[in-house]
Amino acid sequence: MSKHQMARRHTPRSLATLQTPIVALTAYTTPMARLLDPHCDLLLVGDSLGMVVYGMDSTLAVTPDMMAAHGQAVVRGSQKACVAVDLPFGSYQESPQQAFRVAADLMARTGAGCVKLEGGREMASTIAFLVERGIPVIGHIGLKPQAVHAHGGFRTVGRGAEAAQVMEDALAVEQAGAFAVVIESTMEPVARAIAAKLTIPTIGIGASPTCGGQVLVTEDLLGLFPDFTPRFVRRFAELGQEVDRAVAAYAAAVRERSFPGPDECVGLTDTP
Numbered sequence: 001m002s003k004h005q006m007a008r009r010h011t012p013r014s015l016a017t018l019q020t021p022i023v024a025l026t027a028y029t030t031p032m033a034r035l036l037d038p039h040c041d042l043l044l045v046g047d048s049l050g051m052v053v054y055g056m057d058s059t060l061a062v063t064p065d066m067m068a069a070h071g072q073a074v075v076r077g078s079q080k081a082c083v084a085v086d087l088p089f090g091s092y093q094e095s096p097q098q099a100f101r102v103a104a105d106l107m108a109r110t111g112a113g114c115v116k117l118e119g120g121r122e123m124a125s126t127i128a129f130l131v132e133r134g135i136p137v138i139g140h141i142g143l144k145p146q147a148v149h150a151h152g153g154f155r156t157v158g159r160g161a162e163a164a165q166v167m168e169d170a171l172a173v174e175q176a177g178a179f180a181v182v183i184e185s186t187m188e189p190v191a192r193a194i195a196a197k198l199t200i201p202t203i204g205i206g207a208s209p210t211c212g213g214q215v216l217v218t219e220d221l222l223g224l225f226p227d228f229t230p231r232f233v234r235r236f237a238e239l240g241q242e243v244d245r246a247v248a249a250y251a252a253a254v255r256e257r258s259f260p261g262p263d264e265c266v267g268l269t270d271t272p
């Protein structure tokens, strides 16, 4: 396929003007990116990979090098979706300059189209610094998993007085120049009000069906991450059970010596 025949990849600008809800999923590897890309507008190389791929109990120990390796894999496996890479904990909160160095390095090493970072009002000056220097940014408000210890766990936010704070975070992120914002695990009426107020796309995960798009962790929707299923996850498949069935069948076939069979060996049944 020539360069001109190739499907054009979504950009932050094309996502922001999409007429249909943004379909976003997490991706961490090339084979999964290949499967998701035809269906998705945005592939997020989320720092959730620390928990989903590496078995960590939070995202706090994820490093820029891990994000770079998985970001490269996802860009290689996709052609159509815009790829966003998360800035991991500790790599951007110190100063706008630190954030710029890490974000620029990740974009250069991966070929991703944008970065995502967690934070509202406290990150507004950092978002503005990046955007003014050519780095498209997706904000992330509501539940911020990198602040899990300060939050007191993975809990829904936006109850009572917290509602106004989440709205202020949303407005600050938009004002700073983010082209979209993820709203995670937030009371539906609060997320709905934010989606109605902002002019940039809101991408919900445990937020509201009125958001400008939705994102899920792919392993959650496929039933491949049984450790913990938040209420906002819908399992569209039970691939964990399917993997269990297939591996049990393989183990039995090896033990009874029915695998490999004659057709799976070279020189046993082939005519010379």
Ligand code: KIV
Pocket (backbone or CB within 6 Å): 026, 044, 045, 046, 047, 048, 049, 086, 140, 182, 184, 205, 215, 216, 217
């Ligand atoms: O890290 C991640 O996968 C995310 C999504 C859950 C939005 O931030």
